[in-house]
Amino acid sequence: MFCNQCEQTSKGGCINVGVCGKNPDTAALQDLLLYALKGLSFYALEARKAGINPKQADRFICEAVFSTLTNVNFNPEKLQEYIEKTVLFRNQISEQLQGMDKVPAFNDPAANYLAGESLQDLIEEGNRQGLLVDRRAPADIQSLQEILLYGVKGVCAYAYHAALLGQEDEKIYTFVQEAFTRVGSHENDLDFWLNMVLKCGEINLLTMELLDTGNTSAFGHPVPTQVTLGHKAGKAILVSGHDLLDLKHVLEATAGQDINIYTHGEMLPAHGYPELKKYPHFYGHYGRAWQNQQKEFENFPGPILMTTNCLMMPKDSYKDKVFTTGPVSYPGLTHLKTDNLVELVDKALAMSGFQSDEEQGNVMVGFARNSVLGVADKVIAGVKAGVIKHFFLVGGCDGARAGRNYFTELVEKTPADTVILTLGCGKFRFFDKELGAIDGIPRLLDVGQCNDSYSAIQIAAALANAFECGVNDLPLSMILSWYEQKAVAVLLTLLYLGIKNIRLGPTLPAFITPAVLDVLVKHFAIKPVSSADEDLKAILG
Incomplete structure (x- = not known):
């Protein structure tokens, strides 16, 4: 096995067993599932050209891809079921195309993959296929293919949630399928893959917007x-x-x-x-x-x-x-x-349930964009008066690896005239800290889940509009922790939007080569976190 998709990967890639507990057989089945989904993607795209709406296949692809994210599905029998369904969907679309005398001819062997009869057959085939990137390509192109693949995984997770709430867009499904048909190919140059990675960020922005619409339509806008x-x-x-x-x-x-x-x-x-x-x-x-x-x-x-x-x-x-x-x-x-x-x-x-009452304090939630923008005038006035000097967006994923105490230390050391926006499970390092308030506005504002990154983007955009400047010109610093593939998708969205000077940690992704990192530094000034004291000094001067 080889897996390097999460932040906790061992020495650049887990090869014997995953740090997460994923075993080689599960890894092989997940690799094979992605390979089979590549084949289905060829047919789904061809169906669109022929006027066929592959709606069931669209939704299924997102669910199946979601099952390969870190810590989602370690069940061999369920992965086998996904692989068999993938081939079934592909064959159904093929039959529809044949009935219209539009028989496609694909050169890629993934389009003609036939699932083995037993679980062991599938595991062996998965080991032969390996990770869905072109291992013959230069290291930098492999790196960009992996970034694209992991970004697409994040998009599929968000799209799956959005679809359950009745929010879908064919552009998302089409891009996911186009990305699958491209990943693993040994054609195209570095610029092509860079553009595909940024396109993934653009599509993820649309996906997060749909999920936001689904959540707020079904459950209302969060309130403090x-x-x-x-x-x-x-x-x-x-x-x-x-x-x-x-x-x-x-x-x-x-x-x-x-x-x-x-x-x-x-x-x-x-x-x-x-x-x-x-x-x-x-x-x-x-x-x-x-x-x-x-x-x-x-x-x-x-x-x-x-x-x-x-x-x-x-x-x-x-x-x-x-x-x-x-x-x-x-x-x-x-x-x-x-x-x-x-x-x-x-x-x-x-089961017994709790036997007695116990008080352990409280925390505040519900500071999504409607709540924050509802007091925007007060926030803007505070900035203009010098009462609020800086905003920090400290968000992203949590994890078990050492080094994540950096985010707790940074939040604790932020000056009393700064505001911290947070979202994602990374906030559980500091969500219950008592940081006080500025003119009645809590210094620590919980924007929501990692799924609510769209809300944070809208807050930043609204502040930029109010101050008649770009987001990069705001007194705003983004310090992001990452763990798995949804975080990759969100990062690509920020890069697509041109957001610069993002600090990323606790370590940089193992799948980013030095040359690709150099591109990100050159164009977006992305940088690894250092120490809380050093970063605060660099940010605040």
Whole structure:
């Protein structure tokens, strides 16, 4: 196996077993799935040319790609099912084209791939195929192909969530499929791949906008909300991940059942949505994201629903109470469809729940673009009066590797006349810090999930418009932590928008070669984080 798609990859690429726990067989199946999806993409694009709308295949491709993101799907049987469905969709489209006398002839062997009969056959084929990039190409082109592939993975994750909420755009599906047909080819030069990478950022901006529309249409615009970090006596369910629609289904299924619902990790911002916070049994937030996750999950006295990635593989000691939805699948865990949550509810009723109340403080959420721009006049006045000197966007992913304390230290050391916008699970390094307020505006503003990066972009754009300048001219610094492929997609969006001087950490991606990094430094002034003191001195002077 070879896998270098996450920040915690070992020595430039995991080759024996993933740091995340992914084994070689799972890695081989994921590689083969991407190869098969490349073949399906040829046919989906050809179908469009022939006037056929491959809607089912479009959605399926995004879901299947989502299953290959870090920590989403380690279930060999489920990956086998995805591979077989990929070939089935491809054959169905081929038959439609043949019926129209438009039989395509593709030279790429991926377009003619035939799935092996057994799981072992698939694993062996996956080992032969390897990662979907052209290993014959120069290192810099390989690097750009990997950046594109991982960016597309992030796009597919966001597009999957958006589609569940009824928000789709054919331009997204077309680009994803075009990217798949290109990745792995040994044609085109460096400029072509650079343009494809930036195009991925452009498409991701559209995708995040659709997801934002889906979330706000279904659940309302987030409003500032105080969330308890404690718990109260009673039966309990913990919902982790990102999928707000799954959370709503849980709230609906448990209404009137005397079961309290708690969020974990990236679900914290859900408490700010009016259509979710209206449920009286939607109680509070439990735990963080990475730092103590295994212990938190083990100690939680109720079942846990994992809706998306960014979580470590569950331990055997508590697997019997963990359920999954959507593309998330691990061996030994029960997978649920959210229109039937009977097993989850029954498990909650059978478990002990919390035996007593416990207060552990509160945090504020709900500072998405509507809330922040609602006090924009006050913010702008504060900047003009010198009360607010600088804005920091400290966002992105959390992880288990050492070095992420940098982000906590940086936030703690920011001066009292600065404001910190944060989003993503990286904020769990500092989300409960007491940083005070400036003229009634909290210094620490939780914009939301990593999925809400669109909101942060809109805030920056609105401030730039108010000051009649570009975003790069604002007293705004972006310090981003990355872990997996959605973070790659968001970074590409920022580069597409021309945002400069981004500090990225805790380490730079292993799949970026020195020459490609040099291009990013030259054109975008992107730079690695150093120390909190050094970076603050460089930013603030």
